[in-house]
Amino acid sequence: MSAAFDDWMKTVQAHLEQALESFLPAAVTEPARLHEAMRYTVLGGGKRVRPLLAYAAGGVFGADMRTLARAAAAVEMIHAYSLVHDDMPCMDDDALRRGKPTVHVAYDEATALLVGDALQAQAFMVLAEDQMIPPARQVAMMRVLASAAGSAGMCGGQAIDLGSVGVSLTLPQLERMHQLKTGALLRASVVLGALAGRDVAVDERAALDTYSNAIGLAFQVVDDVLDATADSATLGKTAGKDAAANKPTYVSILGLAESQLLAEKLRREAHDALAPFGEKALRLRDIADLIVQRKA
Template sequence: MMLQEYMEEQKKHIDARLKELLCTDVKAFETLYESMNYSLNGGGKRIRPILMLAVIEMLGKNPRPYLDMACALECVHTYSLIHDDLPAMDNDDYRRGNLTNHKVYGEGMAILAGDGLLTYAFELMASQKQIESSKIAAIISTFAQAAGPAGMVGGQAFDLESEGNMEIGIDGLKLLHKAKTGVIFKTAIDIAAILGDATQEERNALDDYALYMGLTFQITDDILDVVGDSHVLGKPVGSDEKNKKATYATIFSLEEARRLARQAAESASTSLKPFGDRARILKELVEYMLVRVN
């Protein structure tokens, strides 16, 4: 199966399940749930949950029983996008070709929708009775650390404090992107390693893959903010320049950023050598991240 077919098939299952998850019988809460579902089901490539399911499959397990765990990842990713788009953060009006959540439901409801998605993700994880309790505990601990102040929230805080500061340097830029973006890719892989009973050697290889794959994604994202088509991206381009953010495209030249992205993609593929032909989908996925246009 080609990567595009594989992603479309997995996305179909993920999208169908996401549409079933968030509902309420309490009329007073309907707007909140509508706001959560507006962003959760408003499109997206579902790369993080697809990545998790692909790693589980590579490790020799059937990924289908873990679909809800993959959906929990997407809930947290969507929460981060809702909050990133707020006027107090990136102040963006469009996401995935649609008005951002706060433009439709107001800032207060958008904040609550993000809060709801984040906390619901943990409820969803904890409810997976078919998974051993020791694995659930390990997954929740891993996930909480990645999404919290030591991970994604810390990265967003650093991002806010770095606005207007083009002098954070390459070390600061690496920390920013590792915490803000790369950490959820790594978490998707870490969860898959737990569920797939990966050996220590396999985990070491997957750690390297996660690092370089996340880097590939972020550098490409930085490049697209400069040269991308806003109609294809589904969001405005040039927001990094508008907010005076240090990125791979602003610290380096576009040509150098492209070279670094290619180098990261090659390192990601090389790290998968211990898995042989089983890693074909993961290798193709990192190549896709390198050439994506949205």
């Protein structure tokens, strides 16, 4: 990872943190406990992969930083809400997330439910309140986010995941599940960043989607590899859970070595997809490398 990329990430993460801070209700605003819990959920944690993607794509498409901050904050809020609900006892029942107690543990289950619900609404609010961008493009961004978040995207993937516990998925079925569960929002992050800059042509959209699908699958393959090889302290979440829950993973289907080869192949596919964007896509390439080479 280059020092320049590292600097860029730190700058983006700081810009995002400030944006999230300003787009969330103050912790003293009533109902204070809900707002506190929303801030506990969203602020100060995570790798911010989705916002990084939005900013990197925004760089390619010449986006205004204020609209970009909204795009990045919106996808991060959707991601954060999904983690809160996913961690609840009726789903994965996880007590640890990003090295902190999960929301239903730190607060309570009802609050966790409401935090997730309110964050989803807030994500759309953040996009709807933008006043920099032409309304038609703003509507396009909200359509992309809604589609990625709903039953044709993230929630649909969660539902397939739910139905796959103890079931032997084929590799295409596993890919389909991840393309919805995590891939849809990663794709949306890239497209929202691009739309923050200008309209996206059909062939540009296709190239971005090819990139996003590759890094999305790579992300999951690496997650499975780390889940099988790293410990909880390094991951900041409970390791080995998927295997223990008898959930199908790339490692359980392909084995460890094949999974690592697949991740590298997907990294190259992602790079290739960016060729039409030339030098401007530098940060999108860096992120593909980061996703495959990360240790947690």
